[in-house]
Amino acid sequence: MVAELTKNERQGALVILLALAITGLAMAAGGRGDPFGVHGALVLVTAIVGIFAVISGYYAPEPSPDRLDSYYDTPTKFGIIAAMVWAVIGMAVGDWVAWLLAYPEWTFDAAWASFGRLRPVHTSGVIFGFGGNALIATSFYVMQRTSRARLPDQLTPWFVLFGYNLFCVIAATGYLMGVTQSKEYAEPEWYADIWLVIVWVVYFVLYLRTLNRRKEPHIYVSNWYYLAFILVVAMLHIVNNLAVPISWGSAKSYSLFSGVQDAMTEWWYGHNAVAFFLTSGFLGMMYYYMPKRAGRPIYSYRMSIISFWGITFFYMWAGSHHLHYTALPQWVQSLGMTFSVMLLVPSWVSAGNALMTLNGAWHKVRDDAVLRFMMVAAVFYGLSTFEGSFMAIRPVNALSHYTDWTVGHVHAGALGWVAMITFGAIYASVPWLWKRNGMYSAKLVEAHFWLALAGTIIYVFAMWNSGIIQGLMWRTYNESGTLAYSFVDSLVAMHPYYIARAVGGVFFLLGAIIGFYNIWMTIRTASQDEAAQNTADRPVAEPAVGVPALQPGE
Amino acid sequence: MFGFHYRLERKTIGLVLGIIGVASIGGLVEIAPLFTIHQTVEDAPDMRVYTPLELAGRNIYIREGCYACHSQMIRTLRDEVERYGPYSLAVESKYDHPMLWGSKRTGPDLARLGEKYSDDWHVAHMINPRDVVPESVMPGYAFLQRTELRTDDLGKHLKAQRDVGVPYTDDMIANAAADAYGQAAPDSPAADGVTKRYGKATTVRAFDGKPNDLTEMDALVAYLQILGRLTDAAHKPVATAEKKP
Numbered sequence: 001m002v003a004e005l006t007k008n009e010r011q012g013a014l015v016i017l018l019a020l021a022i023t024g025l026a027m028a029a030g031g032r033g034d035p036f037g038v039h040g041a042l043v044l045v046t047a048i049v050g051i052f053a054v055i056s057g058y059y060a061p062e063p064s065p066d067r068l069d070s071y072y073d074t075p076t077k078f079g080i081i082a083a084m085v086w087a088v089i090g091m092a093v094g095d096w097v098a099w100l101l102a103y104p105e106w107t108f109d110a111a112w113a114s115f116g117r118l119r120p121v122h123t124s125g126v127i128f129g130f131g132g133n134a135l136i137a138t139s140f141y142v143m144q145r146t147s148r149a150r151l152p153d154q155l156t157p158w159f160v161l162f163g164y165n166l167f168c169v170i171a172a173t174g175y176l177m178g179v180t181q182s183k184e185y186a187e188p189e190w191y192a193d194i195w196l197v198i199v200w201v202v203y204f205v206l207y208l209r210t211l212n213r214r215k216e217p218h219i220y221v222s223n224w225y226y227l228a229f230i231l232v233v234a235m236l237h238i239v240n241n242l243a244v245p246i247s248w249g250s251a252k253s254y255s256l257f258s259g260v261q262d263a264m265t266e267w268w269y270g271h272n273a274v275a276f277f278l279t280s281g282f283l284g285m286m287y288y289y290m291p292k293r294a295g296r297p298i299y300s301y302r303m304s305i306i307s308f309w310g311i312t313f314f315y316m317w318a319g320s321h322h323l324h325y326t327a328l329p330q331w332v333q334s335l336g337m338t339f340s341v342m343l344l345v346p347s348w349v350s351a352g353n354a355l356m357t358l359n360g361a362w363h364k365v366r367d368d369a370v371l372r373f374m375m376v377a378a379v380f381y382g383l384s385t386f387e388g389s390f391m392a393i394r395p396v397n398a399l400s401h402y403t404d405w406t407v408g409h410v411h412a413g414a415l416g417w418v419a420m421i422t423f424g425a426i427y428a429s430v431p432w433l434w435k436r437n438g439m440y441s442a443k444l445v446e447a448h449f450w451l452a453l454a455g456t457i458i459y460v461f462a463m464w465n466s467g468i469i470q471g472l473m474w475r476t477y478n479e480s481g482t483l484a485y486s487f488v489d490s491l492v493a494m495h496p497y498y499i500a501r502a503v504g505g506v507f508f509l510l511g512a513i514i515g516f517y518n519i520w521m522t523i524r525t526a527s528q529d530e531a532a533q534n535t536a537d538r539p540v541a542e543p544a545v546g547v548p549a550l551q552p553g554e
Numbered sequence: 555m556f557g558f559h560y561r562l563e564r565k566t567i568g569l570v571l572g573i574i575g576v577a578s579i580g581g582l583v584e585i586a587p588l589f590t591i592h593q594t595v596e597d598a599p600d601m602r603v604y605t606p607l608e609l610a611g612r613n614i615y616i617r618e619g620c621y622a623c624h625s626q627m628i629r630t631l632r633d634e635v636e637r638y639g640p641y642s643l644a645v646e647s648k649y650d651h652p653m654l655w656g657s658k659r660t661g662p663d664l665a666r667l668g669e670k671y672s673d674d675w676h677v678a679h680m681i682n683p684r685d686v687v688p689e690s691v692m693p694g695y696a697f698l699q700r701t702e703l704r705t706d707d708l709g710k711h712l713k714a715q716r717d718v719g720v721p722y723t724d725d726m727i728a729n730a731a732a733d734a735y736g737q738a739a740p741d742s743p744a745a746d747g748v749t750k751r752y753g754k755a756t757t758v759r760a761f762d763g764k765p766n767d768l769t770e771m772d773a774l775v776a777y778l779q780i781l782g783r784l785t786d787a788a789h790k791p792v793a794t795a796e797k798k799p
Contacts, residue, residue, distance in 0.1 A: 101660065104684075104691045114693035116619025178617035183652055211566045219563050227569060232577045239581075246707065246714040252613070254714050259647035260595060261588045263655050268581050305559050312573060316580030322657065325629035327644035329594055332584050339580070398631055402659040470659075475633040483636055487662040488689050498691075 001158070002057030004067070004074060009155040013054050016159065021047035027191070030249035035177040036191070039170055039251070046166060063154075070538050071144045073433050075157035079137025080426055080433070082165055083130050084516045087419075090125025091512055093118055095505035102498040112176040120175045120187045126414065127185065127277065129168045134422045135281040136161060136203070139226045141429060142288045143207060146222060147214030148540040156206045163199035167192055179251045183266050185273050186240050190253040193241040200237070204230050215540040221304045225284030228312055232276040240269035260327055267322040274410075275315035278418050279381075283311075283350060289425040290374045291357055294364055299356035303349050310346025314339050321392035324401060333394065340392030344385060351382035369442070369449040373424030376453060380416025384409060399471040404494070408463025415456040415508055423452065423515060430519050432537070440521035448511040448518070455507030458500060466497035596645040601785040603649055603720055604777075605752050606708045606734040611777025613711075614770055615654070618695065625656030626665040626781065639666035640788040649720045649784070661692060666782035673761050676775045698770040699762060705731040726751050738772040739765045 002010065024047055027040025097118050099106055107113045140157055144150060151157055171188040174180065180187040188196070207230060211219060243253040257265050291298050298304060320328060320336030355378050358365060365375050387409050391400045400406060427445055431438050439445055473490040477483060562568045588594050604612060615621070628634050630641045642665050647653045656663075671679075675686060680698060683690040708730035716722045726733070729747055736744030740758045742765070749756050761775040782788070 100693070101691050104693060107693065109694070109696060111618075111697050114618065114695070116622055116693070119619055119622050175619075180616060180619065181652065182616040182619075182621050182654065184622075184657060208566055208570075217564050218560075219566065219569060224563070224569060224573075228573050228577070231570065231573050235574070235577065244714045244717045246710040250707065250710070252711070254711075254718050255652035256718055258649060258651045258719065259653050260644040261585070262651070262653040263647075264585050264588055266652070268585060302556055305556065309576060313576045313579070316577050317584060318580075320584060323655075325631055326627050326655065327642050327647075329588070329591075332588070335584060398629070401629075402625055402657070402663075406658065474637070475631075477633075483633060487637070488687065491661075491691065492689050 001074060001078075002054055003060045004063050004072075005154050006062055009153065010054055010058055012155050013158075014051065017047045017050045017054065021051065031251070032249075034250050035174060035179045036249060036251040038177065039174065039179075039191070042170065042173065043166070050162075068150060068539075070150070071141075072151045072154060072157070073141065073144075075151075075161050076137045076141045076429070077433050079133045079140070079161055080430065080519070082161070083133035083137060083422070083426070084512070084519060086125055086129025086133060086168065087512045088509070088516055090122055090129055091505070091509040093125060094122035095502060095509050097122055098498070098502035098505050102495060102502060111178065117175050117178060120180060121172050123185060124168065124171050124175070124187065126419075127273075128171065129165075131278060131282075131418060131422070132164060132168070133161075134426065135226075135229065135277075135285070136164060138285050138288075138425055138429070139207070139281070141433075142220075142222050142284065143210050143226065144539070145537070146216065146220035146288065147210055148216055149210055149213040150539045152206070152209045152213060156202060156209075160199060160203045160206060163195070163202070167196045167199060170195070174251070181241070181243065181253065181255065183240065183255070183269070185270055186237070186266070189251050190241070190243050190245050191251070193237065193243075197234070197238060200230065200234050204234065220288075221298070221301075221308065222284040222288040224308050225280045225287065228308075229276050229281035229284065232272065232280070232312070232316075236269045236272050236276070240265055260329075263323055263326070264320060264328060264332065268316070268319040271319035271322060272315055274413070275311065275318075278413065279315075280311065282418055282421050285425050286354055286374065286378065286421050289421075289428050290354055290371075290378070293368070293371045293374065293424070293428050294358055294361040296357050296359070296361050299353050299359070303353040307346040307349040307353065310349065311343070314343040314346060318343055318392065321397065322401075324394050324397040337392050337394055341389050344389040347385035347389075348382060351378050351385070354378035354381075369445045370424055370427040370439075372449055373420050373427065373452075376449075377417050377420035377424060380412060380420065380456070384413040384417060387412065399475070400467060403467040403470040404463045404497070405467025405471065408460050408467055411463065412456070412460045415452070415459065419508075419512075420452065420456075423448065423512075426519070427515075430522055434523050436522055436525070440518050440525055444514055444518040448515045451507050451511035451514070455504045455509075455511065458504030458507060460504075462497045462500035462504060466494045466501075469493055469497075594644060595648055596643050596787060598643075598645045598648075598785040598787040601645060601648065601787070602753055602756075603715075603722060603726075604780070604784070605737055605748060605756060606705075606712060606726075606730040607703075607737040607773050607776045608780050609711060609715070609777075610703060610705070610708060610734060610770075611773035611775070612654075614698070614774045615777060621654045621656045623656075623658060623660035623692070625659050625663045626653075627655035628663055628665050634663070638663045639782065643788050645787055646782070646785060649715075651715065651718050651720065661690075664778070664781055668779050668781040668783040673759060673775055673779070674763065676778055677762050677771060680771060680774065695774075698774055701770045703734065703768045703770050703773050705734045705768065708734055723751075734773075735768055737776060738762075738768055741765065 021044055024040050024043030028037050028044055031037030031040055097115055100115050170192045179189050181189055242256040245253040255262055317339035318336055320332045321340045324333050358375060365371050390396055391409060427439060470490050473485045476485060628638045628642045635641055679686045680695045682694045683692040709727050712722045712727045712730050732744045733748045736742055736748045737758050738761055739745060745758050748758055757779055762769055762771040
């Protein structure tokens with residue numbers, strides 16, 4: 001990896017790592033006796049390891065100028081492996097906590113091992129670890145191809161990927177030590193948030209730099225979605241995480257907002273983390289990998305325009321449907337409900353556009369499990385956006401809110417849509433990236449597909465059942481006009497569904513482990529087949545004849 | 555329209571500005587007025603701030619992720635009001651940085667938990683929930699009983715709270731650590747300072763049954779016992795804000 005950097009980039013890497021080491025040292029010194037100091041030590045050690053790695057490769061020969069004739073894909077390879085590692089960790093912890101709800105004794109008498117601390121490790125592990133790495137990795141791949149331009153340099157993509165994973169590690173280890181802001185899906189504390197802003201700005205600038213080098217006059221639709229993902233996540237992240245730390249040596253901070261304003265800000269963030277992290281970016285992924293794999297062009301250019309701007313505009317109003325019947329003013333609730341229902345239009349336009357793209361390629365869907373992953377993802381996208389709009393209707397929400405139905409809905413989207421499209425995209429790109437004819441085992445891809453689909457369906461049905469039963473039991477009255485069930489009655493009724501849900505989780509986790517093994521074996525099996533060398537897969541050289549194919553900025 | 559887009563999608567900056575503009579509108583319309591419209595949060599003149607011990611307990615509640623399974627927001631629905639008590643008002647979480655309304659009830663709502671159960675019940679429940687509720691799936695928190703509460707930085711906590719808008723006085727900030735100790739040690743001289751600064755109605759008890767040790771259990775139980783009791787606005791027949799001219 002260091003060998004791929006130019007001399008200047010190696011020096012730049014050393015400067016960045018040195019600054020990081022000094023920051024880590026200051027944090028460790030200032031935060032003694034606090035988790036803040038532990039994280040300082042973690043940053044320091046990471047930076048020192050990085051410095052050693054760069055120094056050990058410092059005197060290696062510089063990369064040859066030939067590299068500029070091909071795309072720079074090593075960061076994408078790293079990102080895909082990181083995504084799979086986080087997938088296995090995040091899903092394993094998720095399944096463990098699912099079992100804890102059925103059998104609360106299956107843990108240790110230790111603070112870190114309780115449900116409340118492990119749950120955010122699961123949510124952040126799968127959303128930010130698995131989803132985030134997959135988004136960054138595929139965005140590097142897609143923006144280069146659709147722009148026909150190489151990444152502008154070799155150092156920035158590594159900064160983005162390593163920086164982002166450092167954020168994920170700080171987040172996950174922090175939860176185990178009890179460091180959390182308690183804002184759902186924005187749990188990391190102030191210093192991790194600041195670090196993520198730095199990484200994110202560099203990511204955004206890298207994206208713009210690559211787009212500006214493009215040899216295609218038009219920016220492809222995938223890039224609109226990736227851009228919306230990067231920009232809006234930055235907006236949400238900065239506003240929702242505004243906080244005052246109690247000191248520069250403590251992990252603890254207090255949110256700038258309180259009560260009802262905080263609730264609205266948090267769910268404006270929370271719902272749009274779903275929109276722009278878990279939808280927008282993955283739609284970008286779908287718009288590239290699905291037509292590529294199916295060998296069909298996108299069905300409708302106009303539908304992609306309508307759905308893109310519809311999603312970007314409507315989603316931002318929908319967050320208040322998380323707060324129906326609460327102390328949030330009714331007018332905000334009504335706006336949230338209205339826009340949530342309208343949101344169905346652009347969502348189904350997207351899902352429809354994806355499925356219509358498969359017209360003429362349905363025989364491939366039958367034969368190719370990779371394409372089937374993507375097709376099922378589009379179907380689940382359609383289903384869960386319909387369910388979401390439905391649950392945002394106030395009287396429906398009266399029943400569904402606070403119950404497992406919400407959990408089921410989230411997982412229909414997260415397992416059925418986000419994870420399926422990601423696995424599809426990863427299975428498609430691994431042979432392309434490592435120049436193989438195909439995956440190590442098509443049968444294992446098939447096995448993963450059925451395990452993932454079965455796991456999702458078991459999970460979602462279990463949570464629909466438990467959620468609706470819960471909601472009904474809480475509001476049932478007996479003949480004398482008093483509540484028929486105590487809270488504990490409803491808890492006991494959940495037990496079989498909690499077991500079923502955890503079993504569904506095992507299926508899904510098993511699929512992910514098989515996928516990881518299959519990817520690993522594909523990489524290890526060295527079959528440098530000439531047929532796999534796609535000569536068309538390279539950036540467009542400068543048109544002037546006789547001039548070296550150097551690109552601006554080199 | 556599509557012709558315009560055909561040109562727009564050739565301009566990176568055009569796309570970037572378009573996305574920022576289109577995505578900003580919803581948040582601006584829905585969130586900004588919540589800070590300016592007075593009726594959003596009711597008036598409650600009797601509302602008091604959390605004592606340092608209660609605030610420390612609240613931070614333990616946050617640290618352990620209790621909000622993942624317990625809401626603190628009773629909705630305006632008949633069955634919720636009958637099960638949990640009067641529906642929650644915005645003013646009741648006015649000093650909550652951040653709010654803990656929650657989104658899921660794996661366990662029951664806690665908005666009106668304060669003084670519903672005894673301290674002894676809470677301590678036993680925290681050590682092993684299944685000792686008092688056999689069907690419970692809640693984790694045990696026995697370690698709270700054996701962990702000493704950190705009080706040396708409580709002044710900084712109150713100071714940061716004041717920076718974000720909670721009306722703590724200099725006196726409260728200066729005596730934060732002593733007040734935390736005093737609230738769990740009713741017979742100590744420090745106990746008087748607590749009622750002097752936070753009001754006579756403030757509960758001063760040995761929450762975990764041991765007045766000499768100040769543990770995390772003391773703090774958490776003190777917090778659980780104040781839930782829904784910072785103001786009695788929710789128990790009045792009509793929210794006060796509606797009466798204003």
